[in-house]
Amino acid sequence: MVDAAAVTMGLSAAGSAFGSPAPTPAALRWGPLFDALDGDGDDDYVTAVELIYEGYLFHYRESRVNTTPPDARETTLLAGDFFYARGLRLIAARGDADAVGLLARLMAACSHLRSVGAPLADDDALWAYTMGGLAALRGGRRRRPPPASSSASMPLWPTVVPSTCATWRAPRRGV
Numbered sequence: 001m002v003d004a005a006a007v008t009m010g011l012s013a014a015g016s017a018f019g020s021p022a023p024t025p026a027a028l029r030w031g032p033l034f035d036a037l038d039g040d041g042d043d044d045y046v047t048a049v050e051l052i053y054e055g056y057l058f059h060y061r062e063s064r065v066n067t068t069p070p071d072a073r074e075t076t077l078l079a080g081d082f083f084y085a086r087g088l089r090l091i092a093a094r095g096d097a098d099a100v101g102l103l104a105r106l107m108a109a110c111s112h113l114r115s116v117g118a119p120l121a122d123d124d125a126l127w128a129y130t131m132g133g134l135a136a137l138r139g140g141r142r143r144r145p146p147p148a149s150s151s152a153s154m155p156l157w158p159t160v161v162p163s164t165c166a167t168w169r170a171p172r173r174g175v
Contacts, residue, residue: 002035002046004028010047011054014086015065018058018079019072026064029053030127037135044090049134051087052103053127055080060114060123098137106130 011026030053031046038045057063058080068076084107091099110123 001041002031002043004032006043007031007047007050011050011065014051014083015054015063015079018075018082019066019068021066022064023067026050026054030131033128034131034134037132038138039135040138045134045138048087048090049131051083051090052107053087055083055085055087056107056110056123058083060110061120096137099134102130102133102137 007028008025012021015021028046028050031050034049035041035046054063054065058076063076063079066079068079088100088103091103106126109126113122113126
């Protein structure tokens with residue numbers, strides 16, 4: 001079981017550098033779901049997930065850990081980047097490159113959804129799916145490379161002739 005009070009205290013301490021503290025303690029959002037799926041009770045991993053989520057909140061919603069004035073947009077973006085980096089660093093320090101990659105894709109997908117004006121519920125769905133993916137990665141159910149015998153019969157990458165690449169053009173999407 002994760003010590004939610006310790007995780008919350010860590011979030012609040014990290015946010016103190018960026019403004020006045022929020023009037024109420026931060027409620028954990030995705031860390032408890034990850035913990036329930038993972039079942040390991042790893043405070044550091046839950047802290048990392050919540051730090052990354054706080055970075056997302058600073059960028060796209062409202063921070064749980066501090067109050068910043070509306071005219072302090074640069075400060076909130078800097079705080080969001082700080083929280084993202086701090087959370088990813090905790091996971092990367094464990095050598096879990098697959099989890100870092102999954103979380104980076106989550107951040108990119110949420111950024112895209114914000115740029116096209118999708119409902120915030122879409123972001124929440126991605127966060128929930130990602131928690132399941134993180135728990136699966138930690139459970140040892142990583143994607144395995146194909147056995148050597150099957151890779152010999154079928155190449156992983158098609159053969160590309162450079163002269164054909166120069167003449168081929170991708171269709172325009174009209175974006």
